[in-house]
Amino acid sequence: MNTQTDVADKLSEKVTTFLAEHDPVTTDRVEFLRARFDAGLAWVHFPIGRGGLGLAPDLQQQVDARFAEAGAPDNHPRINVIGLGMAAPTLMAYGTEDQLDTFLRPLWTGEQVWCQLFSEPGAGSDLAAVATRAVRDGEQWVVDGQKVWTSSAQNAQLAILLARTDPDVPKHAGLTYFICDMTDPGIEVRPLRQITGESEFNEVFLTGVRIPDSQRLGAVGEGWKVANATLNNERVAIGGGPVPRESGMVGVVAKSWRANPARRRPDLHGRLMELWVESEAARLTGQRLRQKLAVGQPGPEGAAMKLSFARLAQRLSGLELELLGEEGLRYDDWTLRRPLEVDFLGRGPGYRYLRAKGNSIEGGTSEILLNIVAERVLGLPPEHRVDRDVPFRELAK
Amino acid sequence: MTELNLLYTDVEDDLRRTVRDLLEDRLGPSAVTAMYDGDRTIVEPLWRALAQNLGLAGLLIPEAEGGFGASAREAATVCEELGRAAAPVPFLTSAVVATIAVTGSGHQVVAELAAGVTTAALAVPFATAPYGPVPRLAATEGTVTGSVSSVAGALEADVLLIPVDEADGLAIYAVPVSEAIVAAVPSLDMSRQLADIVLDAAPGSRVRGDAAASVRAALLAGAAMLASEQVGVASWCLAGTVDYLRERRQFGRPVGSFQALKHRLADLYVSVESGTATARYAAAALAADDSDAEVATAIAASYCSNLAVTAAEEALQLHGGIGMTWEHPVHLYLKRAKAAQLALGHPGEHRGRLADLVDLPYEATDAGKSR
Ligand SMILES: Cc1cc2nc3c(=O)[nH]c(=O)nc-3n(C[C@H](O)[C@H](O)[C@H](O)COP(=O)(O)OP(=O)(O)OC[C@H]3O[C@@H](n4cnc5c(N)ncnc54)[C@H](O)[C@@H]3O)c2cc1C
Numbered sequence: 001m002n003t004q005t006d007v008a009d010k011l012s013e014k015v016t017t018f019l020a021e022h023d024p025v026t027t028d029r030v031e032f033l034r035a036r037f038d039a040g041l042a043w044v045h046f047p048i049g050r051g052g053l054g055l056a057p058d059l060q061q062q063v064d065a066r067f068a069e070a071g072a073p074d075n076h077p078r079i080n081v082i083g084l085g086m087a088a089p090t091l092m093a094y095g096t097e098d099q100l101d102t103f104l105r106p107l108w109t110g111e112q113v114w115c116q117l118f119s120e121p122g123a124g125s126d127l128a129a130v131a132t133r134a135v136r137d138g139e140q141w142v143v144d145g146q147k148v149w150t151s152s153a154q155n156a157q158l159a160i161l162l163a164r165t166d167p168d169v170p171k172h173a174g175l176t177y178f179i180c181d182m183t184d185p186g187i188e189v190r191p192l193r194q195i196t197g198e199s200e201f202n203e204v205f206l207t208g209v210r211i212p213d214s215q216r217l218g219a220v221g222e223g224w225k226v227a228n229a230t231l232n233n234e235r236v237a238i239g240g241g242p243v244p245r246e247s248g249m250v251g252v253v254a255k256s257w258r259a260n261p262a263r264r265r266p267d268l269h270g271r272l273m274e275l276w277v278e279s280e281a282a283r284l285t286g287q288r289l290r291q292k293l294a295v296g297q298p299g300p301e302g303a304a305m306k307l308s309f310a311r312l313a314q315r316l317s318g319l320e321l322e323l324l325g326e327e328g329l330r331y332d333d334w335t336l337r338r339p340l341e342v343d344f345l346g347r348g349p350g351y352r353y354l355r356a357k358g359n360s361i362e363g364g365t366s367e368i369l370l371n372i373v374a375e376r377v378l379g380l381p382p383e384h385r386v387d388r389d390v391p392f393r394e395l396a397k
Numbered sequence: 398m399t400e401l402n403l404l405y406t407d408v409e410d411d412l413r414r415t416v417r418d419l420l421e422d423r424l425g426p427s428a429v430t431a432m433y434d435g436d437r438t439i440v441e442p443l444w445r446a447l448a449q450n451l452g453l454a455g456l457l458i459p460e461a462e463g464g465f466g467a468s469a470r471e472a473a474t475v476c477e478e479l480g481r482a483a484a485p486v487p488f489l490t491s492a493v494v495a496t497i498a499v500t501g502s503g504h505q506v507v508a509e510l511a512a513g514v515t516t517a518a519l520a521v522p523f524a525t526a527p528y529g530p531v532p533r534l535a536a537t538e539g540t541v542t543g544s545v546s547s548v549a550g551a552l553e554a555d556v557l558l559i560p561v562d563e564a565d566g567l568a569i570y571a572v573p574v575s576e577a578i579v580a581a582v583p584s585l586d587m588s589r590q591l592a593d594i595v596l597d598a599a600p601g602s603r604v605r606g607d608a609a610a611s612v613r614a615a616l617l618a619g620a621a622m623l624a625s626e627q628v629g630v631a632s633w634c635l636a637g638t639v640d641y642l643r644e645r646r647q648f649g650r651p652v653g654s655f656q657a658l659k660h661r662l663a664d665l666y667v668s669v670e671s672g673t674a675t676a677r678y679a680a681a682a683l684a685a686d687d688s689d690a691e692v693a694t695a696i697a698a699s700y701c702s703n704l705a706v707t708a709a710e711e712a713l714q715l716h717g718g719i720g721m722t723w724e725h726p727v728h729l730y731l732k733r734a735k736a737a738q739l740a741l742g743h744p745g746e747h748r749g750r751l752a753d754l755v756d757l758p759y760e761a762t763d764a765g766k767s768r
Contacts, residue, residue, distance in 0.1 A: 124717050126647035149718040193723035195713075195731070197433065201721075266759050267745030318706070321585075321735060322743045326524040326547045329591060329739050331583045334433045350585045353735065354728075357713050358721050365717060367657060387649035395649060 011059055015041060015066045024072035033075055033109035036067070042075075042108045046092065050100060051108050057290065075110040078341040079155065083107045083114030087160050087179075089233040094177070094218040094226050103158070103179065115156035117147045117180060117204060118227065124149075125368050127162070127231075128171045128224055129387075129395070132206060134163035134178065141165075141178065141216070143186075143209040151362070153189045153202040154338055156182045161211075162227050165220055167393040174392050175223030179215040186210070196354045197334040200342055231364060232302050243283050248309075249316040250279035252345050252352065256320050268323055275316050282308040300376040303369040310360035313344065317353040324349055401681035403674055409474045416453070416478040419446060426726035429483050432587045433723075437485075440553060444486040444516070454492050454513030458500055463511035469618060473625035473680035480629025480705075483729045485588040490550025491516045493622045495558050498569060498615035502605040506556060506571050517571070518550035519558045519615060520594055526742025527616035527694075528750045531609075533562040540598040541570050549740070551579050551592040559601060560612060567609045570601035586736035588729060617694050620741040621679040624697035628676045630734050631669050631701075631708035637727070638662060638712045645717075658715060665711055672697075672704040692754050699747040705734035 018039050022032055036042055037051045044059050046052025068074070077084055088107055091100060106112040123129040132145025143163055153159070159180040166174035182189075186209035191199040218226040246254050257264070257272055286305055321328035331350040344355055360366040374380045387395050405413070423446060428439040448454035456472055458464020472493055479488055495517035496510050509515035521531050522545065534543030541559050551557060557577055559570045576599035584591045605611065639662055642653030652658060679697035682690040709731040713720035720727045738744065752759060 119718065124647060125652070126649075129647070149721075194721055195723060195728035197723070265745045265749060267748055314710070318735070321739060322745065325739055325743060326522050329523055329547055329585055329736055331585045331587075333583055334587065336434075354731070357710070357731070360714055361717055361721060366714070367655075370657070383648075383655070385648065390649075396646075 007055060008059060008062065011044065011053070011055065011063065012066070014039070015063055019066075019070050019072070024067070024070045029073040030109060030111060032073055034105060037105050037108050043088075050092070050104055075108060076341070078343060080107070080110050080113045081342070082116045082152065082160070083112070086116060086230045086233050087114045090160065090217065090226060090230045093229050098214065099179070099217070112157045113152065113155045115150050115152045115159045115182065117150055117159045117161040119149045120146060121148050125365055127227065128175065130162050130164055130175065132163045133167075134165050134176060134211070136165070139213050141211045141213065143178075143180070143206050143211060145206050147204040147206070149192070149201045150204045151201045151342070153182065153204050154191065155340060158182060160217075160230060162223050164392065165223075168391050169221070170389050171387060171392045171395065172224045173221055175227070176220050177217045177223040177226040178211050179217060180209065180211055184209045191338065193336060195357065196351050197336060199336060199338050232299060243286065245280065245283065247283070248279075249313045249345065249352070249356070250276055253316045253320045253323070256323055256349070260323060263323055263325060268319065271319055275312060275319065278308070279312050279316070282312060300372050303364075303372045303377070306363065307366055307369050307373070310356075310366055313356040313359050317349065317356045320349050321353055401678065401685060401687065403677040403681060405474065406470070409471060412471055413474050413478055415451060416447070416475055417481070419451065420478060420482040420484055424482055424484055426483070426729060429485055429588050429729050430723065430726070432485055432590070437552075440485050443484070444553060447486055447488065448492070448513035448516070452513065453488060454516070455511035456492060457496050458507060458511040462500065463508045468684035469621065469680045470684045472622055473676060476622045476625040477629035477632070480626035480733070481633045483588050483630070483726070483733050487516055487518070487550040487553040489619060489622055489626065490518050491554065494615045494619040495519045495550070497618050498558055498608070498611050499604050504571065504602070504604040506604060515555050516553055517556040517558055518548060518554040519560075519612070520545045520548050520551065521560060521616075522547045523549040523591055523740045524743075525616060526746040527613055527620055528742065528746065531560050531567070531612055533560045533567060534596065536561040536563070536568070536570055536601065539600060539603070541572055541596045541601045542598050544593065544595045546593045547582065547591045548594055549589050549591055551594055552581055552590055557594060558604065559596065560608070563606060566607055567612065568606045569604040569608045569611070571604050572596060572599045572601040576600055584736065586732045588733055589736065616741060617691065618683060620698040620747070621683055621694040623737055623741055624672075624676040624679055624701035627701035627705035627734065627737055628669065628672045630705040630730050630737070631672060634708035634712035634727070634730055635662065635665050635669050638715050641716055661711060661715065665708055668704050668707065672701045675700045692751065695747045695751040695754065698742065699744045699751065702738040702744045702747075706738050709734040
């Protein structure tokens with residue numbers, strides 16, 4: 001008890017000292033963020049020297065709050081969702097010292113935005129079926145293929161990439177994980193428009209893209225394992241940070257309810273209260289999960305969080321439109337745009353409703369997550385898999 | 398008690414085929430998608446072909462008044478097809494709602510509607526339920542003043558039918574759109590885009606007085622016909638998803654071979670069948686002027702509103718990433734379904750009315766005192 005308070009107090013002191021030494025208003029934004037990283041105040045649960053202090057992840061919230069209070073610049077966390085939520089923990093788990101030195105700090109400060117080159121037209125749920133080829137050429141790899149649904153590719157300098165390095169072994173065994181430079185001349189990004197009217201994701205074509213072997217993450221052929229670390233983190237990142245009551249979609253809808261007394265009806269009220277309780281249950285489940293995880297890699301349990309999150313976001317945003325009635329029939333703007341960041345709760349109720357539909361698809365569909373819970377958490381016998389032991393090259397496409 | 402026929406008659410099947418052929422011929426999903434970027438060029442020629450060439454504009458108008466004298470059954474069949482194609486034509490708003498509001502008035506607009514030369518819209522917010530009060534404007538000396546927001550069918554209309562408050566009740570005035578400010582608003586469903594209407598001493602012609610019952614009948618029929626449209630939307634979603642999951646392969650097999658997905662689609666099939674039954678019943682009850690027509694409408698509106706939304710949401714989800722794209726038509730159906738759910742009363746409003754009609758009141762009462 002005492003030691004916990006001690007740690008928190010010391011941390012608080014450290015923040016005070018840092019802020020005294022780096023005026024958040026006058027210091028250059030990037031300089032400020034770099035210094036904050038170097039002081040270990042970026043993500044306190046990371047090791048010393050890696051932007052952290054080796055403390056419990058819960059303590060981060062208190063640090064972030066202090067910096068926000070002081071009017072300090074943030075690292076635009078919503079622009080670099082994939083970098084912060086997925087690439088960073090994967091780097092921590094599998095990166096070499098050199099890779100950590102090179103990539104972690106600019107990732108955290110937002111100087112380098114990351115995207116995720118995983119899904120392909122033929123490999124969505126069946127991610128292990130990626131066909132993008134990486135062929136070794138001395139100290140480099142040459143990559144050719146096509147990715148799809150790549151969010152933020154238009155903003156990214158770097159990507160985490162899953163590619164096939166050996167087509168002669170079964171699909172899970174022939175994958176390797178790379179850090180890919182998005183400014184390589186062999187990269188072509190073509191926008192894809194989404195049902196919201198925005199163009200948030202892309203097709204990415206890779207033609208003769210060169211990646212130094214030093215940007216391989218994990219061993220050759222170990223890509224599936226590394227990718228799963230990313231996905232487990234993605235699901236947690238999407239599914240639940242630390243959240244006060246009535247955060248997220250439930251908060252938005254609760255606000256609409258309070259603001260629209262004339263539209264209230266018993267039918268809508270019953271559903272609102274049911275979803276409010278479910279949201280609270282999900283929030284508390286997230287709290288438990290975080291406490292269980294403390295430090296370390298999340299396992300498949302994160303899938304459960306992401307399932308609840310998607311379901312609630314969808315049902316609540318749908319309910320909000322019913323509550324609003326006439327206003328729900330209107331939409332703010334269909335104009336095509338390339339957003340810099342994605343805000344699930346932003347814009348209007350129509351946008352929220354439509355964007356939430358993606359929540360049960362991105363980062364692994366809800367069906368796939370249910371399979372993961374059933375098989376990896378509950379230990380039910382797996383589906384019969386026709387393609388597990390067949391060399392990738394021989395699979396019917 | 399004779400049972401109402403809930404199947405499709407030969408005449409209805411023929412009508413369906415005619416409408417479907419025309420839509421397949423003239424309307425591709427890309428034309429509907431283009432409407433979200435403001436390109437509405439498809440609407441006028443398509444509606445003219447349906448309204449005039451096929452004569453659908455006058456379907457519900459009695460022969461004596463220049464129409465076809467068909468019933469809600471045929472109109473419902475048309476709506477189903479329009480839903481299946483997410484067709485951007487004002488059949489529901491003009492040939493059903495506006496038409497019923499003025500039928501029997503003896504006003505010349507009826508003959509024009511019957512001939513398909515005039516398209517009309519009843520100027521009430523599209524979310525208006527048939528059960529509550531209708532927002533009204535004011536008229537003095539033959540001119541109408543006021544505003545109405547979020548009206549469906551106004552952009553396609555030549556004539557706006559305005560509910561007007563008169564000393565002895567509700568009247569309907571016809572105002573040419575040229576006398577009104579009709580401002581298009583970005584809408585969740587751009588295949589039925591809404592508009593805000595402002596009238597400033599606009600000259601109008603009085604169509605009928607004592608119009609409360611006509612307006613109510615119009616909105617009720619609208620809700621009933623919308624249910625059939627929603628069945629059409631849901632059927633498209635089911636059929637399109639079944640086709641896709643048969644073809645789409647992951648894990649070395651068609652994803653439709655996974656039992657979890659088979660069950661989802663089988664469940665959806667059960668719902669579509671149920672929805673079809675309720676929509677057919679509402680149409681048949683209206684056509685027969687059955688005493689159960691209002692109950693039938695509330696059941697269909699409540700059930701089918703949710704059915705279409707569920708079907709479109711399932712379709713999107715089961716298409717995976719491609720379902721989230723502008724390119725694939727599934728979003729057109731999702732937007733159509735979600736907007737239709739809020740139109741002419743949301744499901745809760747229909748269930749609320751139903752609760753009164755079938756004596757399942759919500760409010761607690763003192764023991765022994767019945768309502
Ligand atoms: C908004 C958005 C952003 C995205 N961003 C990225 C990104 O940045 N980077 C990236 O790499 N990818 C991204 N994705 C892609 C996403 O990960 C894939 O769309 C997803 O994994 C599903 O793949 P798919 O689209 O090929 O669908 P499919 O795999 O074809 O699935 C079709 C349907 O079948 C179901 N299904 C498939 N297999 C099974 C099974 N075994 N059991 C039961 N049901 C099954 C699926 O759940 C789905 O409903 C994004 C997607 C969206 C919608």
